[in-house]
Structures are given as structure tokens and as C-alpha cells.
Amino acid sequence: MIDYWPLLGIALVVLGFALRFNPLLVVAVAAIVTGLLGGMPFMKVLAALGHGFNQNRIVTMIYIVLPVIGVLERDGLQQQARTLISGMKRATVGRLLIVYMGFRQIFAALGLTTVAGQAQTVRPLVAPMALAAAEKEHGELDEETSERVKEMSAATDNVGLFFGEDIFLAVSSILLIQGALAAFGIQLTPFQLSVWAIPTAICAFLIHGARLLLLDRKLRRGR
Amino acid sequence: MITVHWLYIFAGAVFAGFAIGSARDLTNRKRWGNAAFWLLLTASFWFGDLLGDIGNGVLVLALVALAGMHLLGRSVGQSTTNEERQRSSERFGNKLFLPALIIPFTAFAGTLLFTYTPLKDSGLIEAKSVTLVLLGVGVIIALIACYAWLRPPPIAAVDEGGRLADSIGWALVLPQMLASLGAVFAAAGVGDTIGAIASDIIPHGSIFLAVLLYALGMVIFTMIMGNAFAAFPVMAAAIGIPILVHQDGGNPAVIGAVGMLSGFCGTLMTPMAANFNIVPAALLELKDQYGVIRAQVPTAIPLLIANILILYIAGFHL
Numbered sequence: 080m081i082d083y084w085p086l087l088g089i090a091l092v093v094l095g096f097a098l099r100f101n102p103l104l105v106v107a108v109a110a111i112v113t114g115l116l117g118g119m120p121f122m123k124v125l126a127a128l129g130h131g132f133n134q135n136r137i138v139t140m141i142y143i144v145l146p147v148i149g150v151l152e153r154d155g156l157q158q159q160a161r162t163l164i165s166g167m168k169r170a171t172v173g174r175l176l177i178v179y180m181g182f183r184q185i186f187a188a189l190g191l192t193t194v195a196g197q198a199q200t201v202r203p204l205v206a207p208m209a210l211a212a213a214e215k216e217h218g219e220l221d222e223e224t225s226e227r228v229k230e231m232s233a234a235t236d237n238v239g240l241f242f243g244e245d246i247f248l249a250v251s252s253i254l255l256i257q258g259a260l261a262a263f264g265i266q267l268t269p270f271q272l273s274v275w276a277i278p279t280a281i282c283a284f285l286i287h288g289a290r291l292l293l294l295d296r297k298l299r300r301g302r
Numbered sequence: 303m304i305t306v307h308w309l310y311i312f313a314g315a316v317f318a319g320f321a322i323g324s325a326r327d328l329t330n331r332k333r334w335g336n337a338a339f340w341l342l343l344t345a346s347f348w349f350g351d352l353l354g355d356i357g358n359g360v361l362v363l364a365l366v367a368l369a370g371m372h373l374l375g376r377s378v379g380q381s382t383t384n385e386e387r388q389r390s391s392e393r394f395g396n397k398l399f400l401p402a403l404i405i406p407f408t409a410f411a412g413t414l415l416f417t418y419t420p421l422k423d424s425g426l427i428e429a430k431s432v433t434l435v436l437l438g439v440g441v442i443i444a445l446i447a448c449y450a451w452l453r454p455p456p457i458a459a460v461d462e463g464g465r466l467a468d469s470i471g472w473a474l475v476l477p478q479m480l481a482s483l484g485a486v487f488a489a490a491g492v493g494d495t496i497g498a499i500a501s502d503i504i505p506h507g508s509i510f511l512a513v514l515l516y517a518l519g520m521v522i523f524t525m526i527m528g529n530a531f532a533a534f535p536v537m538a539a540a541i542g543i544p545i546l547v548h549q550d551g552g553n554p555a556v557i558g559a560v561g562m563l564s565g566f567c568g569t570l571m572t573p574m575a576a577n578f579n580i581v582p583a584a585l586l587e588l589k590d591q592y593g594v595i596r597a598q599v600p601t602a603i604p605l606l607i608a609n610i611l612i613l614y615i616a617g618f619h620l
């Protein structure tokens with residue numbers, strides 16, 4: 080007999096996100112409801128929540144870069160990123176983001192996942208550069224277009240990261256796959272697993288790259 | 303040896319700086335709420351291991367209360383005007399990129415040094431945290447470089463850091479909260495339930511349908527949990543290993559690796575993966591908090607189809 084009750088927490092999360100309640104509140108309520116329905120007393124749920132939060136502090140660590148980015152922005156970092164791109168005759172949004180995605184995939188495949196990222200590179204450099212490239216092609220951007228360019232900048236960073244990192248042998252997801260398979264008596268080396276990340280990495284580059292070139296075409300047409 | 307705990311101390315200090323910066327920001331009507339939020343986070347980084355699980359749980363509830371009761375605000379306007387920024391960018395030119403590049407460069411060069419040279423055995427930095435520790439070192443060097451070259455007012459790092467942190471707001475701790483939700487889900491047996499449902503609806507006889515169910519299961523469970531790591535052990539145990547590998551004779555390396563990557567397609571499509579999908583919307587000041595997800599879905603779906611084909615062809619026919 081399957082116990083369906085713990086799934087109610089998932090429904091609460093979906094509902095809460097859809098109704099755009101404060102996500103922190105949604106997550107906390109879902110955690111408590113799920114725990115209680117799973118038969119845990121309240122204090123135990125609270126302890127599990129606190130324990131999980133404390134164990135995962137590393138996730139929030141990346142924001143130590145903000146003071147540096149802030150000081151540089153105060154002195155015109157974003158403006159300079161734009162100036163640099165406006166000087167490049169052949170730079171377009173699509174080409175710029177394709178080159179960025181390629182580097183992001185290669186660096187991630189070398190295990191260097193945190194050298195770039197949404198806070199480290201996308202906000203201060205990639206997004207302003209992409210906007211400048213778009214303005215060069217398209218002229219003044221309307222709000223919808225500039226939102227689109229920013230969204231694609233963030234998306235390109237994610238795609239490059241996700242579909243590069245598994246090529247690296249020692250990344251946690253490869254180790255997790257290895258461990259999960261080993262629990263069933265299937266012994267594989269990280270290398271045997273990580274080579275099979277390569278076909279998907281190539282597909283990701285081609286699919287997202289094609290979309291970026293289409294974005295270029297759309298921008299040119301809109302001029 | 304420098305361990306990740308040194309980094310916690312440093313990060314706590316940075317968050318304390320955010321608290322001071324927020325409190326000084328007179329343009330933010332709710333500045334005390336923000337300051338309290340960053341102070342709680344400072345306490346978590348500095349004293350988290352001393353507070354005990356219940357203590358940390360109470361701290362989490364306090365963070366949630368501040369955010370849920372809308373006690374966080376953000377700064378209006380900016381410290382220097384766009385014209386001033388333009389002028390100063392003309393003055394400093396490409397030199398402005400150097401401090402920003404110091405951070406990734408230190409992390410990159412340092413990781414290579416501590417992985418491939420005798421420094422590896424020096425025991426100076428804890429092996430599993432090398433890149434992160436060096437990221438922290440990079441931040442410190444970059445801050446020194448900023449002050450040496452740009453000579454901003456002494457308090458600028460605190461004010462600007464606080465301002466940026468306030469612009470992200472509660473979204474900054476959402477990824478960490480979701481990770482703890484994952485821990486509660488696991489403790490309450492959500493994974494077992496989903497695995498049981500998945501193995502209940504397994505189609506028999508068709509390899510392709512089983513592959514399809516495995517990949518879609520990875521996507522859906524990843525979207526629910528916010529990361530593929532929680533989904534993989536469940537789906538591998540429910541379908542991947544008993545059906546695809548043992549019953550149908552699939553190549554376990556392909557089933558494992560590409561199964562995980564199918565999950566990553568789900569990561570591109572869910573607000574639960576907040577650090578990738580929701581935080582950037584705040585960082586880039588997007589109008590729609592789901593804008594990044596919308597931009598990713600048209601890449602995720604064709605890529606998922608590609609993954610299903612790779613699973614089917616490379617897993618069973620090569």
C-alpha cells in the first residue's frame with residue numbers, strides 16, 4: 080500500500096509557487112506539513128529543517144562576491160562592458176552568448192564550475208555586454224526586447240554549466256551516479272560515466288546555439 | 303589547514319557587512335528588516351554548528367517570518383548616477399575588469415596549482431574545498447585591488463554589497479531553504495512514495511516506453527525537488543536498474559549518465575532550482591520572476607528528446 084500523504088507537501092509547493100506567495104514561506108509551510116504528514120512530531124520536523132539549513136550553508140556562500148561587484152559597478156563596470164562590446168564590429172548577442180556558452184562548458188568540464196555564474200559574471204559582465212550588442216544591431220531596445228536579452232544571458236550560463244560539468248570526472252553528480260549504481264552491484268569508473276555526458280553536451284551546445292542565432296535574426300528583422 | 307569553516311567565518315563577516323550597509327541605506331523604507339535578515343544569516347554562518355538543530359530551525363523560522371511578513375525592502379536609486387558611472391568608466395577603462403577577473407583567475411589558477419603540483423600534498427587547504435576557498439581568497443585580493451586602484455570611499459564595499467544583497471533579498475537564501483526542504487522530504491519518505499508510484503506504472507515489453515518513463519520520471523521528480531541529485535537514486539532504483547539494466551540489458555553507464563542529464567533538463571524548467579532560475583531574475587532586475595525559466599524551456603524540451611534518443615540508441619543498440 081503506497082502512502083500518498085507526504086505528496087501533499089509537493090502539491091502545496093506547486094500551489095504556493097503558482098499563486099506567487101513568498102517562496103520562503105511556501106517552502107517552510109510545505110516542509111512542516113510534509114514532515115507532520117510523514118508522521119514526524121513538530122520538534123523533529125523543526126530539527127530536520129534546521130539541520131538541513133545548516134548543512135547547506137555552502138549554497139549561499141557564493142554571495143561573498145557581491146561587495147566586489149558592487150564597488151566595481153559604482154565606478155562604471157557595466158558601462159565599460161557596454162563600451163567594450165560597442166567597439167567590436169562583428170559582435171552580436173547570439174555570437175557573444177555562444178562564445179560564452181562554449182567557455183562555460185569547457186571550464187565546467189575541467190571542474191571549474193564556480194569561476195563563472197549568475198552573480199560573478201552574468202550580472203556584471205555578460206548581461207550588459209549582450210544588451211550593448213543588441214543595441215548595436217537593433218538600435219534602442221524596447222522593454223520586452225531588453226528583458227528577453229537578459230533572460231537569454233542568464234539561461235545561457237545555466238545551459239553551459241549544466242551540460243559541461245558532468246564531463247568532469249570528480250563532479251558530485253558523477254560520484255552520485257557511481258555510488259547509486261554500486262549499491263546495486265554495478266561497478267563503473269567515473270570515466271566510463273563521464274564520457275557519456277559528451278553526446279548530451281554537444282546536443283545542448285547545438286540546440287541552445289541555434290536558438291541564440293535565431294534571436295539574432297529576430298533582432299535584425301525588428302530593426 | 304584551511305577548511306571550509308574559515309570560509310564560513312569570512313562569509314559571515316560579509317553578511318554582517320550587508321547588515322550594516324542595509325541599515326545605512328536611508329532610501330530603503332524597510333531597512334531594519336533587511337538588516338535583521340542579514341544578521342540572522344551572519345549568526346547562521348558564525349554559530350550554526352553551536353546552535354543545534356532546533357536552534358537552527360528557529361533561526362530558519364525567523365528568516366521566513368521576516369520574508370513572509372514582507373518586512374524586507376530594497377533601495378531606490380543608486381549611489382552614483384549613470385552619468386557619473388559613464389565618466390568614471392571612461393577614466394578607468396578596461397582596468398575595471400581586472401578586479402572582477404581576479405576572482406575567477408585565482409580560483410582557476412589556484413585549483414590547478416593545488417591539484418597538479420606538489421602543493422597538493424602541502425595540506426594547506428582542505429582538498430575537497432580547494433576551489434571554494436580560493437574563490438574566497440580571490441574575493442579578498444579583488445577587494446584590495448579595488449581599493450588600491452579605484453580609491454572608492456572606505457565604506458563603499460559595505461554599502462554597495464548591502465545594496466546588491468537587498469536587491470536580491472529573500473531569494474538569496476531560497477536555494478539553501480530548498481535544500482533543507484529536500485532533507486525534510488527525504489526524512490518523510492517522499493522519495494519512496496514516488497519510486498513506488500513509478501514502479502507501479504511500468505509498462506512491460508516495450509524498451510522504448512520504459513526509457514521514456516525513466517527520462518520523464520527524472521524530469522518530473524527533478525522539477526519537484528529542484529535538483530536531479532534527489533531524483534536520481536529514486537528513479538534508478540525504481541526503473542533504471544531493475545527494468546532498463548537487469549531486465550532489458552541496457553548499458554548501465556549510459557542509463558546512469560544520460561538519466562542524470564535528463565534530470566538536468568528538468569532543472570532548467572523549475573522555480574524550485576532557485577539559485578539558477580529565480581535568483582538571476584532578481585539579480586538582473588527582470589520584471590517576470592519566471593523569465594529565466596521561460597527562456598530555458600525551448601532549450602530543455604528538444605534536449606530532453608535528444609537525451610531520450612541517446613538513452614535508447616546508445617543504451618540498447620550500440
